[in-house]
């Protein structure tokens with residue numbers, strides 16, 4: 001079969017590799033759609049510690065069951081399915097505490113290689129996180145199961161209500177999924193990014209305000225008024241500066257933005273830190289903001305099987321219109337071109353159709 005191999009930063013080749021065969025409990029999936037994601041782009045640009053190079057990559061996918069191993073009863077050859085690329089072990093101390101997203105084995109057993117013709121799904125994933133794809137859901141929509149599970153996990157620990165105000169920093173695919181979910185909850189949402197073309201997409205997707213950031217936000221406590229946010233967003237702020245958002249979602253994964261994000265919260269607000277930074281980076285916060293203003297810093301990572309079920313239902317309900325985030329479709333052989341585009345900041349998310 002053909003597979004995209006990330007050779008080194010900036011270089012992808014298409015290689016012929018052995019088509020997988022299923023052992024007991026496994027499924028071999030014929031990929032029908034695989035989506036690019038911010039993590040793939042990070043790996044392409046500078047390498048990523050969870051994506052070994054050279055190696056196959058891609059982890060957002062859907063497809064048709066090509067072959068099942070012994071003991072797989074819920075699925076058979078020819079079934080259209082949607083799936084995520086990981087599942088918890090159910091045996092480690094985190095799994096025993098039901099913190100399944102923190103499972104000690106979840107990352108080292110994850111599946112990579114969706115930018116290929118076929119993909120092998122291990123028993124753990126087959127048992128917990130594979131679903132039948134309804135007919136009216138396209139393979140592209142179905143492939144949103146993984147990123148949507150991540151975003152739903154981040155939202156599961158907070159309680160966004162109608163008319164709450166939120167700032168989403170970063171208008172990439174993850175930031176825009178946050179936007180769609182927040183609008184679904186009736187929140188007032190501002191989106192910030194340094195690329196104007198992405199902000200125009202955010203506007204089309206329902207952002208109440210879009211804010212162009214010159215480079216990144218200032219790491220020093222910048223006055224909120226520099227954002228020039230219209231006051232109706234949060235009520236009676238006229239004349240005394242902007243009181244800040246109820247929620248800020250950091251979706252850029254850069255320490256500078258992690259640091260400055262707290263400055264855009266109201267007292268008692270919550271910062272959701274979604275974007276993962278390079279390992280070893282650090283951030284400094286004003287203790288007064290955290291203490292006297294009771295700011296909550298909320299780190300979020302990955303997802304649990306419960307989040308995947310929620311994401312599955314949401315995709316099947318088609319309420320979010322996730323396919324609007326797809327900027328284009330390309331065959332597997334054009335994948336280098338797709339990542340070159342993403343590197344230039346062109347487009348949000350591409351579908352690779354092998």
Ligand SMILES: [Zn+2]
Nearest residue numbers: 037039060147
């Ligand atoms: Zn992803």
Ligand SMILES: [Zn+2]
Nearest residue numbers: 089092095103
């Ligand atoms: Zn575990």
